[in-house]
Amino acid sequence: MHTGSISTKELSYICDSLKNEETIVKLCVHGAVECQNPQLKQFFNHMSHERFQDFGQLMNVLDHHSQYS
Amino acid sequence: MYNQPTSNMGQQQMGQQHVSLPDKDMANLVLSELKRMAREYTTACLEAANPTVHQNFNQLLQKTLADQAQLFQIMSQQGMYNVTPASMQEIQKEQQKFNQCGYETQQFMQQYLGGGQSGMMATSTQPYQQSTQMPMTSNYGAMGTMPPGAASPTTSSSSANINQSGTPQMRSGTQMSTSSQMSTSTQDQAKKYLI
Structure with missing residues (x-):
């Protein structure tokens, strides 16, 4: 195994995490639209964008390691 | 058994309605999700062998913990989460x-x-x-004021003393x-x- 490559276990955790990030982004969007409380609304709006960046970060890890597979 | 058109008519109509969760339930749902994610990132962190992957999981764990803490604070301020x-x-x-x-x-x-x-x-x-x-003694003078977690450096410094100890006849x-x-x-x- 190449030192820069990732294991099947790590790949599995990355995929699970991507799914989690996708879910939380959608939940946050839902919260940002539906919540009546302005503080919660703002928090969910902000967090949806932040978590989508995290989704991108995990995708970058996959992109970076795809060259070793 | 599950497909009874006559009896499910009312439920189908309800399913078409727009259902929105109360703010408190929505906040609790996201809070639970963040806690679950933090646990999963912790496991992923512990299991990751690749340093880059480990670092990424660790960053995301810290971010998830911060988000969870912030949401908890908002919920607490709004009286949505009571701590006994x-x-x-x-x-x-x-x-x-x-x-x-x-x-x-x-x-x-x-x-x-x-x-x-x-x-x-x-x-x-x-x-x-x-x-x-x-x-x-001077070596442990600060021990009384140090938190429990901060005690290990003193132990390692005493280990360093052993390593610095002198010649064989002094040993x-x-x-x-x-x-x-x-x-x-x-x-x-x-x-x-x-x-």
């Missing part, structure tokens, strides 16, 4: 139980680490008894003193939980 404080009786009960536990742990440590070497156990109790009556005498210091250090750490 522990009663003084409960705290004292646990304190008593773990005092005993700490005492047993101290005994265990004295039994196996007390002298630093085999055959030193009889003398190892001496420095500890002295340290309870006398002010702490036996030096080991006696450093092992006494080490036992004093570990005993002082254990003792803090007994006060």
Whole structure:
């Protein structure tokens, strides 16, 4: 195994995490639209964008390691 | 059994309606999701062999913990999350139980680490008894004010003393003193939980 490559276990955790990030982004969007409380609304709006960046970060890890597979 | 068109008509109509969760439920749902994600990132972090992957999981874990804390704070401010404080009786009960536990742990440590070497156990109790009556030595002077988690650097500094100890002819005498210091250090750490 190449030192820069990732294991099947790590790949599995990355995929699970991507799914989690996708879910939380959608939940946050839902919260940002539906919540009546302005503080919660703002928090969910902000967090949806932040978590989508995290989704991108995990995708970058996959992109970076795809060259070793 | 599940496809009964006549009886499910009402439910189908309800399903077409727009259902929105109350704010509190929505916040609780996201909070639970963040807690679950933090647990999964922790596991992923612990299992990751690749340093880059580990670092990424760790960053995302810290971010998830921060988000969870922020949401909890908002919920707490809005009265959506009530924390029940522990009663003084409960705290004292646990304190008593773990005092005993700490005492047993101290005994265990004295039994196996007390002298630093085999055959030193009889003398190892001496420095500890002295340290309870006398002010702490310069090496451990700050121990009393340090939090429990901060005690390890002192132990490592005493280990460094051993490594810096001098020539072979000095070693036996030096080991006696450093092992006494080490036992004093570990005993002082254990003792803090007994006060």
